[in-house]
Amino acid sequence: MRQCLAALALSLSLPLSAAQLHLEWGDHSVQWSSEQLLQHPQARDIDIDQDVAYKHPMRYRAIPVASLLQGVKPEDHLQAVALDGFAAEMPAGPLLQKGPAQAWLAVQDPAKPWPPLGKGKPSAGPFYLVWTNPQASGIRPEQWPFQIATIRSLAPVEQRFPALLPDPRLPANDPVRQGFALFQQNCLACHRLNGAGDAQFGPDLNLPHNPTEYFQPQYLRMYIRDPQRLRQWPQARMPGFAENVLNEQELDAVLAYLAHMAERKKH
Numbered sequence: 257m258r259q260c261l262a263a264l265a266l267s268l269s270l271p272l273s274a275a276q277l278h279l280e281w282g283d284h285s286v287q288w289s290s291e292q293l294l295q296h297p298q299a300r301d302i303d304i305d306q307d308v309a310y311k312h313p314m315r316y317r318a319i320p321v322a323s324l325l326q327g328v329k330p331e332d333h334l335q336a337v338a339l340d341g342f343a344a345e346m347p348a349g350p351l352l353q354k355g356p357a358q359a360w361l362a363v364q365d366p367a368k369p370w371p372p373l374g375k376g377k378p379s380a381g382p383f384y385l386v387w388t389n390p391q392a393s394g395i396r397p398e399q400w401p402f403q404i405a406t407i408r409s410l411a412p413v414e415q416r417f418p419a420l421l422p423d424p425r426l427p428a429n430d431p432v433r434q435g436f437a438l439f440q441q442n443c444l445a446c447h448r449l450n451g452a453g454d455a456q457f458g459p460d461l462n463l464p465h466n467p468t469e470y471f472q473p474q475y476l477r478m479y480i481r482d483p484q485r486l487r488q489w490p491q492a493r494m495p496g497f498a499e500n501v502l503n504e505q506e507l508d509a510v511l512a513y514l515a516h517m518a519e520r521k522k523h
Contacts, residue, residue, distance in 0.1 A: 274366055275382030281334075281409030284327055290382055293363045298323045302360055302388060308400040309373060309380040316362035316386060322352045324361060324407075333412045336385060336401040341456030344385075344401040344445045345413055356392035361385060361404075378403065397501055398445045413440050417452035419522045420444075422513065435513025438506055442497065450522040458494065466518035468511065480507065 274289045293299065296319050307314040328334070330349035337343050351359045364370050364381030372379055380402035387395050414421060420439075422432045439449075446458040461467060467476055479486045482496040502510070 275364070277361075277383050277404065278406040279324060279408070280406065281328055281332070288324070290363050290366060293319060293361070293383075294365060296323075299363070302362075302386075304386050304388070306390075307386070308397045309384065309402050310371070314370075314386075316360070316384070317365065318360035318362040318386065320354075321359040321361050321385065322354065325352060328352065328409065332409050335408055335410050335454065336404050337406040337408070337454070338401055338403040339405050340403060342401060342403070342445055343454040343456075344398055345440055346399060348409075350393060350395070350399075353393075355389070357387050357389045357395050359385060359387055373402075396441055397495065398442055401445070413444065419450035419452040420517075422516055423520070431509045431512045432516045434506070435509035435511070435516075438502070438510050439513055442502060442510070446494070449517060450520070461514065462517050462521055466514055466521075468515040468518050473511075476511070477507065480510075 274291045277288045277290075277293065279286050279288070294317055299317055299319050302316055302318050304314045304316065325334075325348065328348050328351075330347075330352055332348040334346045334348050334351065335343055336346060350357065353359075362380075362384040364379065364383070370379040370381050383404040384402040385400055385404060387400065390399075410416060420436070422430075422436055426432055443449075443461070444453055444455065446455050447453065448455060448460045449462045451460060451463060467479075471479065475486060480497050480502075481499075483494045484496075497507070
């Protein structure tokens with residue numbers, strides 16, 4: 257028993273092992289360890305005033321994301337895949353810019369791990385995409401993926417998952433089309449719809465039933481704004497979407513898209 261306790265104490269005192277970041281686009285494939293990234297010539301300490309994951313100011317050792325995306329073009333489409341199945345769809349353009357908002361890859365030092373995201377939860381490491389001056393470019397919370405394992409180049413969502421597309425006969429200015437764009441930005445990182453999508457985090461939002469089919473409208477809006485206000489569940493993982501993230505007109509458009517897709521189920 258004493259030997260087991262000694263072994264446990266020793267294991268808890270040891271630093272975490274170095275993590276691996278996978279980068280994949282075209283014929284390009286490379287792996288970076290956290291140790292290599294911490295020693296990267298462009299690594300520096302940055303301060304994040306409004307951290308999305310931790311909800312308070314944080315300081316990180318980080319590298320400009322653009323310096324890791326050699327060969328990626330602004331028109332390319334990228335996806336950041338997290339250890340828990342979260343899959344953030346991101347146009348490459350904002351990630352390559354040096355301002356006004358700038359993307360950084362924060363790297364967790366195995367010897368100095370970041371704090372947990374909550375009781376019984378892991379940290380945001382090993383790799384976390386953070387932004388300086390995010391409000392200047394309208395960066396949304398889903399563009400701050402954490403626990404990243406892979407960043408890869410893929411075809412745009414519309415090409416990969418035609419089951420997500422609204423009726424092509426809709427006018428170009430129809431709110432449903434705006435809702436589809438907002439769904440990609442805010443929902444597709446966690447959810448699938450009609451079985452389409454790469455996320456493994458949350459449930460499908462159309463199969464077997466669409467939330468517009470079983471929620472009263474006012475309660476569905478409440479759930480999207482503040483899930484814990486409707487269902488208090490300590491293990492709940494869905495974030496709320498405040499009006500500064502998704503304003504009322506944008507929320508109307510997302511709900512219009514969901515209601516539209518309830519009539520376009522594809523089993």
